[in-house]
Amino acid sequence: LSCPRSTLSYVAGLGWFLALAFQPLAPRTYMSENAMGSTMVEEQFLFGERALSYAREFAGHKKKAGGMPVAWLEKTMWNLGLEVHRQPFSRTLPFPDETRERYVRTGPPAPQTLTPPWAGLCRGCARRQGRDRAPPRLCQGRDRSAAAAPLPAGQIYWAKDIIFLVNEHDLLGMEAWLEAYHDVNITEVRSEGTLGRAGAIQAAVALELSSDVITSFDVAVEGLNGQLPNLDLLNLFHAFCQKNGLLCTIQGKVSRPARRTAVPWVAQVASSILARVRDSAASRPRAVTRLHQSYFFYLLPSLSRFVSIGVYMPAFGFLILVLVLKISFWVGGWEGGATPARTGLTPGSPQESRPGLLALVPPLLICHATGLALYFLPVLGQHVATQHFPVSESEAVVLTVIAIYVAGMALPHNTHRVLAGGGSDRGWMTLKLLALLYLAVQLGCLALLNFSLGFLLAATMVPAAAAVQPNGPKVLLAVLLVLATPAVTLLLGIFLQRELVEAPAAAAEGWQLFLAAVAEGLLQHHLYGSLLFPFLALCAYPCWLLLWNVLFWK
Amino acid sequence: MAAPLVLVVLVAVTVRAVLYRSSLAAFISERVEVASPLNAWKRVVEGLALLDLGVSPYSGAIFHETPLIIYLFHFLIEYAELVFMITDVLTAVALYLAIQDFNKVVFKKQKLLIELDKYAPDVAELIRTPMEMHYIPLKVALFYLLNPYTVMSCVAKSTCAINNTVIAFFILATIKGSAFLSAVFLALATYQSLYPLTLFAPALLYLLQRQFIPIKLKSKSFWLYTMQYAALYLCSLVVIICLSFFLLNSWDFIPSVYGFILSVPDLTPNIGLFWYFFAEMFEHFSLFFVCVFQINVFFYTIPLAIKLKEHPVFFMFVQIAIISIFKSYPTVGDIALYMAFLPVWSHLYRFLRNIFILSCVLIVCSLLFPVLWHLWIYAGSANSNFYYAITLTFNIGQILLISDYFYAFLRREYYLTHGLHLTRQDGTEAMLVLK
Numbered sequence: 001l002s003c004p005r006s007t008l009s010y011v012a013g014l015g016w017f018l019a020l021a022f023q024p025l026a027p028r029t030y031m032s033e034n035a036m037g038s039t040m041v042e043e044q045f046l047f048g049e050r051a052l053s054y055a056r057e058f059a060g061h062k063k064k065a066g067g068m069p070v071a072w073l074e075k076t077m078w079n080l081g082l083e084v085h086r087q088p089f090s091r092t093l094p095f096p097d098e099t100r101e102r103y104v105r106t107g108p109p110a111p112q113t114l115t116p117p118w119a120g121l122c123r124g125c126a127r128r129q130g131r132d133r134a135p136p137r138l139c140q141g142r143d144r145s146a147a148a149a150p151l152p153a154g155q156i157y158w159a160k161d162i163i164f165l166v167n168e169h170d171l172l173g174m175e176a177w178l179e180a181y182h183d184v185n186i187t188e189v190r191s192e193g194t195l196g197r198a199g200a201i202q203a204a205v206a207l208e209l210s211s212d213v214i215t216s217f218d219v220a221v222e223g224l225n226g227q228l229p230n231l232d233l234l235n236l237f238h239a240f241c242q243k244n245g246l247l248c249t250i251q252g253k254v255s256r257p258a259r260r261t262a263v264p265w266v267a268q269v270a271s272s273i274l275a276r277v278r279d280s281a282a283s284r285p286r287a288v289t290r291l292h293q294s295y296f297f298y299l300l301p302s303l304s305r306f307v308s309i310g311v312y313m314p315a316f317g318f319l320i321l322v323l324v325l326k327i328s329f330w331v332g333g334w335e336g337g338a339t340p341a342r343t344g345l346t347p348g349s350p351q352e353s354r355p356g357l358l359a360l361v362p363p364l365l366i367c368h369a370t371g372l373a374l375y376f377l378p379v380l381g382q383h384v385a386t387q388h389f390p391v392s393e394s395e396a397v398v399l400t401v402i403a404i405y406v407a408g409m410a411l412p413h414n415t416h417r418v419l420a421g422g423g424s425d426r427g428w429m430t431l432k433l434l435a436l437l438y439l440a441v442q443l444g445c446l447a448l449l450n451f452s453l454g455f456l457l458a459a460t461m462v463p464a465a466a467a468v469q470p471n472g473p474k475v476l477l478a479v480l481l482v483l484a485t486p487a488v489t490l491l492l493g494i495f496l497q498r499e500l501v502e503a504p505a506a507a508a509e510g511w512q513l514f515l516a517a518v519a520e521g522l523l524q525h526h527l528y529g530s531l532l533f534p535f536l537a538l539c540a541y542p543c544w545l546l547l548w549n550v551l552f553w554k
Numbered sequence: 555m556a557a558p559l560v561l562v563v564l565v566a567v568t569v570r571a572v573l574y575r576s577s578l579a580a581f582i583s584e585r586v587e588v589a590s591p592l593n594a595w596k597r598v599v600e601g602l603a604l605l606d607l608g609v610s611p612y613s614g615a616i617f618h619e620t621p622l623i624i625y626l627f628h629f630l631i632e633y634a635e636l637v638f639m640i641t642d643v644l645t646a647v648a649l650y651l652a653i654q655d656f657n658k659v660v661f662k663k664q665k666l667l668i669e670l671d672k673y674a675p676d677v678a679e680l681i682r683t684p685m686e687m688h689y690i691p692l693k694v695a696l697f698y699l700l701n702p703y704t705v706m707s708c709v710a711k712s713t714c715a716i717n718n719t720v721i722a723f724f725i726l727a728t729i730k731g732s733a734f735l736s737a738v739f740l741a742l743a744t745y746q747s748l749y750p751l752t753l754f755a756p757a758l759l760y761l762l763q764r765q766f767i768p769i770k771l772k773s774k775s776f777w778l779y780t781m782q783y784a785a786l787y788l789c790s791l792v793v794i795i796c797l798s799f800f801l802l803n804s805w806d807f808i809p810s811v812y813g814f815i816l817s818v819p820d821l822t823p824n825i826g827l828f829w830y831f832f833a834e835m836f837e838h839f840s841l842f843f844v845c846v847f848q849i850n851v852f853f854y855t856i857p858l859a860i861k862l863k864e865h866p867v868f869f870m871f872v873q874i875a876i877i878s879i880f881k882s883y884p885t886v887g888d889i890a891l892y893m894a895f896l897p898v899w900s901h902l903y904r905f906l907r908n909i910f911i912l913s914c915v916l917i918v919c920s921l922l923f924p925v926l927w928h929l930w931i932y933a934g935s936a937n938s939n940f941y942y943a944i945t946l947t948f949n950i951g952q953i954l955l956i957s958d959y960f961y962a963f964l965r966r967e968y969y970l971t972h973g974l975h976l977t978r979q980d981g982t983e984a985m986l987v988l989k
Contacts, residue, residue: 227933227935437917445921445925
């Protein structure tokens, strides 16, 4: 079944994607007409000394308080002439988070400072400082906002209100504040305290400062579910950095000027994609401005180049074309036999009616039931698991996920024989047709929402899906299909990403990272509404199981 | 055949009950594809609340349901979920009985035509047998009850389900031959949503056929029967409207319901074609285009009546489909009604040319609706053009589906009378082309 057209299309898709590094397809970024201009802003920061003194005070108070010195922060801000509000919040996690050692996250009050609204316009800009993940030595840079605060106090005319948000527990704190600010209750955060109001938020920049001395800015543009901010906002930030001679990196890599070879770019894009798969929801929130004629769908090979949707979608289109070719190849075979009237065939020719769809209902139901089990059981059953096995809750959840995933592969494959006419050749061809259609539709919808994830899943799953059949070399096809499954893609992706950042991981470490990534995915779905886990459990996995069923069709 | 039907009903009710209790119910009720300004449940609740306060429900611009619906739910508001499940079941049962009777009529007619030698000699494979027609009523009920569109409509508690029930009863009454009940239900359906007015023609044609009255413009009995049926219909309509007046003691409902349907002031996005067009249009031309769009719904009745006068039930199917595509505020519940009829025409499968591609288009568009809505409204990345593109594609898919079935139907009729092997005068093979 290696149709030459399908292979060509697949290679074309991958080749197009790699070619996105080069000049005509990746033009330089520019500011659109409607962007927030950076021309009227005073670009000097005169309070450097004060900033450093605040830093030392803050560090001292933090050591004394053993956490965030809320009272000191509040007092300092009030003295600078800013309104400060506190908001304590608490949130129960579905299962304990081992990497951050928390079960119930109770946020200490998150001081929020507002400039007094001199101007009548109600637009605000929120800056957040949160704890960085790795270094235990936290934000001595928290003082930055304290030092920056006198700047607005000193100025008289501001076009917008500015909100400084200082919080702990990064995204959770941010979410709690946003929900209270907009007076909604989507997640189950409990918070109290009155907040100041400054109107609709127009743009936001989230800063995570890990030390006093800043050597570079690393820009992370990805938000939850692959959402991207307006490209203008990014360009604005990049322009600022360049004007002031600050080094700006993206995904930890320095952007190179003009001439660049394809390999580092590929590595960079690949690592950015893999980083997305692994940290499926980035820890930084994003706010989107509603500006016309600026880009919302783009890929960033470097900070000064972008690829727009019209240019990167064809790469994905070629991959899906493989599936469409396979589908049309079969349907053509059926249609040719089913319309004799057109060509005037002899009457009485055995007319194949629509393929027996009823025989396919059991495999479909079983695959989707397994998907539902994969989605619901791990979190619901964690307590039962901890009772019977010597594992902690989060380990129980992750291991249950893996167990159900593997168990799905061992389910019976001959349920279709129960109904008459199920065991024929027609049967598996219909099932494969359905599975291919299902896969194509899912990947299409995913690519619209989160292109990188869609492309990665397409690149891995499409060849296996197109090639699978019960009559060929079973072992080879089984291995290919197992390699194409989303879980293995994640595992291999982790290893590959570590290779690309030049810190190769050993097998055991890689496995630990994999388990952590799975736990992270589950947690982020329950906390932030990330769609990666439900998509994989309820859509991609049942589809893959259907293909597995086709492979072992009797 | 009752046992499989009961089983299907049980499965359908279970699915709906499970969804009512899940968190998806709130999500589905807010979907614009399922709930339009005309039939959203939120608006019914709002109208009832206004009524309880003693204010006319039509005083704001929110409520656009008919007074009979208000009074129905005034008494049944606590059992709302049960009401909607029952209406779905009633629709399915009505369609089941209607199609059962229709199959008998079709078979009798076919037998008559064979005996009268109206068919060409080589069309044996096109003749339908009772064996193949045996499961069609069950399939119709299944298609209606387990269609995801119907389930979503029911879970969202959209009053479209009630409209569908009334139309289903109208079809049942027509096929059973009762002119009086048919007129009453048609009047009720028209009163509910205005567009079923166009179903007057197919119902009349069917009843005439059933009474063996020839459809000739000069025939006295034709005009007599037409007048009788029209009188029944108009009188029932007048009675229902006057009853509504007395229920609320005002004529407010007429501009709020029918004025709203005809003038399309609310441009909330939906799966129809009106909203984007009128959002982009200048005020100066809006009256003209409103008239053009509305005439589009009623316009196809006459040509279809002329072409399909021997086949009124197929005419009814096409007419219902045209209403669901071109009405001012369509929802997926309307689509579910005409899709329930597709098993009745399953013998046309061999003549359908694009059925696979069209089903793929319809399924992909239905899946892309929520994705692009999310990207437009929540992520802010896309805009209304993306959503309207999917709406357009969806409606084009539906239109092509209906025209495919129409063409297939006519081809089969032609082959039945002229034989499967078409030859020109010089003996070479001929192809059938629709002009």
